Amino acid sequence: MDFRVVIMAGGAGTRFWPVSRKDKPKQFLPIVSKKTMIEETIDRLSPQVPLSSIYTIANPEKTDIIKKLLPDLQNENLLIEPIGKNTAPSLVLATARIYLQNPKAILAALPADHLIKDSPLFLQKLKAAATAASSGDCLVTFGIPPLYPATGYGYIQFSAENPSYSLDEPFYTVREFKEKPEHKQAEAFLKEGNYFWNSGMFIWQADVFAQKLERFAPDMFSYWIKILDALKAADETQILSLFKEIPSTSIDYALMERAEGVLMARGDFGWSDVGAWSSLADIWTQDEAGNAIKGESLILDSQNCLVNNPSKLTALIGVKDIIVVDTEDALLIAHKSQDQKVKDVVEALKKRKKDKYV
C-alpha cells in the first residue's frame, strides 16, 4: 500500500497566547513536552511511516520555521498553500499533488497540533483505517469517545450496529456530522452513546476523494480539476489565483458532512486537541494539590493551578484554579474556567493596535 501522511500545519492559533504569537502558533511550540507539537506528530508516525511519505502543508509564512524544525523533511514534501484558507482548499491541493503521483495512494490528513498518548494503538488503528480506505468506496475518520459533554467540538453520529472490519478493527457507518452543540444537546449526545467527537483526522484514497468531491461537493470539485491542471503545468501563479477564489471552508463542511460512505473508527488512543491552557493540567505532571507547573516554584496553600514560567521563580499563595503564563513582554493570569477567552484578549489587542503583543 502506498501510504502517505499530510500534516496540516497552517493553523494560526491564538489560544496559547502569550506564548503563541502570530508567527508562532501552537504547532511550533513545545507545549506538551520539550519538543514542538509538530515534531511530536512526526515522531509518533516514525515507527510505521518513513519521512519520505510524510508531507506538511501550510502557507508560505510558515515555510522557514517548518524547515528549521524538520530539517530532514525533503523540500518536495513541504507543500505550500499560497494562502491559508482552512482545511478544504488545503486538502484538495495536498490530495491533488499525491493523486498525480499515484491515484491509488492512501492519504491520512492529520493536524500538526494534537496530542495522542497511546502512539502504538494509534498506529495500529491508522493502519486499519488505511486498509479500510484502500478497500472500497469510502472516506474514513476517527471519532473520539467523548469524555464530557463538550461544546467546543463537532460530533459524529454513527450506526453502532453491524460495523465492517479491517485488521480486526470495527468501522462504523457515519450517519451525520453535527456542528458544535449547545450544552444541553451535548448532554443528550452523550446519553445516546453513538455520538463521538470529530477529531479532524481523515483517511482516504486519492481517487476516492476526487469521486466523493465530484458527487457531493461539485463546487469544490471544479477547483480540484483546475488545481490538478495547474499542478500538471507547474503553474504556481495559476494556483495562487485559484486560492484567491476558492471558498475558505473546512473539509468537514465542504465534504465530510455531505458525503455518503463515510466510516468512523474509535479513536480511543488518548487523544487531545490541546485546545487551551487548561487542557495541559491533565497532561503535565501535577503535584499533590493538583498544581501543574513549568518552571521553578514555591507554592503555599494553592490548588489546581497551571503555571508556564520556565525561566523564573513563581510563588503562589492562596490561589485556586488559576492559569499563569509569563513571557518576556506579556503575562497572562486567567481563571481556569475562562481560558477560552484567551482568544478574546488577542482580538482586543489587535483592535487596540497593540500588534507587538499579538
Next chain:
Amino acid sequence: MDFRVVIMAGGAGTRFWPVSRKDKPKQFLPIVSKKTMIEETIDRLSPQVPLSSIYTIANPEKTDIIKKLLPDLQNENLLIEPIGKNTAPSLVLATARIYLQNPKAILAALPADHLIKDSPLFLQKLKAAATAASSGDCLVTFGIPPLYPATGYGYIQFSAENPSYSLDEPFYTVREFKEKPEHKQAEAFLKEGNYFWNSGMFIWQADVFAQKLERFAPDMFSYWIKILDALKAADETQILSLFKEIPSTSIDYALMERAEGVLMARGDFGWSDVGAWSSLADIWTQDEAGNAIKGESLILDSQNCLVNNPSKLTALIGVKDIIVVDTEDALLIAHKSQDQKVKDVVEALKKRKKDKYV
C-alpha cells in the same frame, strides 16, 4: 525650638517581595508614588523642617543607597547603627547623638516607610506634638484612629477625658500600650473607642528621653550612658561592641510600654504603614471594577486585583482579589486575603538556600 527629625531607615522588610529584596527594602522602593518612600517621608517634612535638621539612621549596608537617594543630606546627618538591632538601640544612639549637641532638642522619630496622605495636617500636629514634648516631663506619640479591628498593629489605650492642649491640639494621657491583639480583642478595643493603633512615631526632648530611660528602663539606660561616653570619645569600635551586646528590642517594648507620662495625639492625617501589597489597593488609582494596576493591562471580567508589572503587558481573565507582582526573576501570585504570607515565601526561599531570590 530646636526641632530635629530622625528617620528610621534600617528596616529589612520582606512583605513587598519580590520587588523588595534583602538589599532593597520597602523604604527604598517607589511603591506608593514614583518616588521612594524615604524620599516621600523627607519631602513631606520639607515645608517645616530644614534638611539640616533631618537625620536618617540605618545599618552600614544601607549607607550607599541612602546617599544615592538623598544626595543633599549632609554626611553628619546620616547616622549609622553599626548593627541593625530594632528601634530601641537605634533611637538610644540617635537621641544620644543629638543630646550631645543640645539636651533640650526635640526629636521626632519617624519610620521611613509610612504613608501620610494629609501632609499639612500632619505637619501641624507634629508641631503641636513637639510643643507638648518641649513643655514638660512627657514622651509623645501619635495614635491612629482604627479603621477596622486590625490584628497586625499594637494598640494604645488612652484616657479620653481631660486632655491637655498644645497649639489647640488635644493630647491624651496614655494608659497602656497593648501588643498585637487577637481578632476578638481587637473588636472589643474598637467598641471601647479609646484604643488607637500604635503608629510607631514618637516625639521627645532628648533629656526627657534620658530621664524616662533612667526611671523606667534602667537596663537600656546603662547603654545610654555607655553610648554617650563612646560618642564623646568618638570611639566607633566601642559603639560596635556596645551594639553587639545591646538587647534587640523595640522602643515600644523597651520604654514606651513601661514609662509613665506618655501623651498621645490623634494621628488622623491619613496614615498607612503600607504593610503589604493589598494595602496599595486603596492607595493606587482603581478602575471601575476595583482593579489597581501598574503597567500596561488588558482586563476581562476581573475585579479587585492589584497588579505591579510596570514593564510588561498583563492580561487578566476572570480573576478576583488576586495580587500579581512580576519582576525580572520572580513572579508572585497571591490571593489578597493571604498576602501577609509573602514573608513566609521569603523565609521558605532562605531555608531552601535560594538566596538569589531573597
